[in-house]
Amino acid sequence: MNARTHETEGGLGTMDGSVTPVQETGLAAGPIVVEARNLRKVFTPQDGNPPVVAVEDVSFQIRRGEFTVLLGPSGCGKSTTLYMIGGFEKVSGGELMLHGKPVAGPGPDRGIVFQDFVLFPWRTVLGNIMFGLEMMRRFDRAEIRARAEHYVQHLGLAGFENAYPSTLSGGMKQRIAIARTLATEPEFMLMDEPFAALDAQTRDRLIADLSRIAGEQNTTFVFVTHDVREAIRLADRIIVFSPRPSRVVQSIQVTLPRPRDSYDPRLLEIDRELRSLIGRHAPDDPAS
Ligand code: ADP
Ligand code: MG
Numbered sequence: 001m002n003a004r005t006h007e008t009e010g011g012l013g014t015m016d017g018s019v020t021p022v023q024e025t026g027l028a029a030g031p032i033v034v035e036a037r038n039l040r041k042v043f044t045p046q047d048g049n050p051p052v053v054a055v056e057d058v059s060f061q062i063r064r065g066e067f068t069v070l071l072g073p074s075g076c077g078k079s080t081t082l083y084m085i086g087g088f089e090k091v092s093g094g095e096l097m098l099h100g101k102p103v104a105g106p107g108p109d110r111g112i113v114f115q116d117f118v119l120f121p122w123r124t125v126l127g128n129i130m131f132g133l134e135m136m137r138r139f140d141r142a143e144i145r146a147r148a149e150h151y152v153q154h155l156g157l158a159g160f161e162n163a164y165p166s167t168l169s170g171g172m173k174q175r176i177a178i179a180r181t182l183a184t185e186p187e188f189m190l191m192d193e194p195f196a197a198l199d200a201q202t203r204d205r206l207i208a209d210l211s212r213i214a215g216e217q218n219t220t221f222v223f224v225t226h227d228v229r230e231a232i233r234l235a236d237r238i239i240v241f242s243p244r245p246s247r248v249v250q251s252i253q254v255t256l257p258r259p260r261d262s263y264d265p266r267l268l269e270i271d272r273e274l275r276s277l278i279g280r281h282a283p284d285d286p287a288s
Helices: 078-086 125-136 141-154 170-182 200-216 228-234 265-280
Strands: 032-043 052-063 067-071 093-098 110-113 188-192 220-225 237-241 248-254
Touching: 032 078, 032 220, 052 078, 052 093, 052 220, 052 237, 052 248, 067 078, 067 228, 078 093, 078 110, 078 188, 078 220, 110 170, 125 141, 125 170, 141 170, 170 188, 170 200, 200 228, 220 228, 228 265, 237 265, 248 265
Parallel strands: 067 220, 067 237, 110 188, 188 220
Antiparallel strands: 032 052, 032 093, 237 248
């Protein structure tokens, strides 16, 4: 089976459970657009409580056009890492480079989608999608409408253009949030567990649709999840985080053909190996 390429000698991780350094190979097509080197983030509470090391020492590379998933258990610093890429959180140590320059702050090149949809209840579906485009102040009204209508179709929202978010399901709301961000055509789509609150069936359809859409866009996706199966269905590359103190355990390429079926035996095999890798780095593991 050659469904994915291990990038470290000896397969996924090492037998003794120690953390394997990540070795990037030049297998992927695109140039490196994001690079973290010994990235660190410490939160210092104002109330005198001790500092929290959210990200201990994280190194990885993201290539243009790749769908990259940051995978790891809750609390390991995935969101914090994503927000540093987005420029919403400052870096405490190490380096975080975007096109070879340190991330200086947020920018329209990086669109973000959160788990909790932040939609305007007083705007229709189309109005919500138009919002991001209006903020850009780059297009006239007709262009904004045309673009928004395109993404309505693209995200399967046709027929709901004039509905208000409160009348729609969680899955539909998340489609609106994704459409609104994609419509601005950012270079990067940063997504923080966008499907975590959805029921299994809705989530399944959204994963399939996002996988298809990602294949049609030039966008570089950086998607955070703690769900192994979701990661494998979506990713070209999975960057596996250990529990806190967080490090990158492994960076693997997933080359399974799309669309990916959850029950494909090759997918299940990667699922099994990833779970075993993550398990070896669990906090109750004396080897970790
Ligand atoms: P993940 O997304 O992997 O679940 P997070 O990046 O949200 O993890 O958080 C990593 C750690 O940093 C957690 O222990 C969390 O409680 C802590 N943390 C996150 N944001 C803050 C903050 N603003 N202030 C203090 N601690 C924080
Ligand atoms: Mg998170």
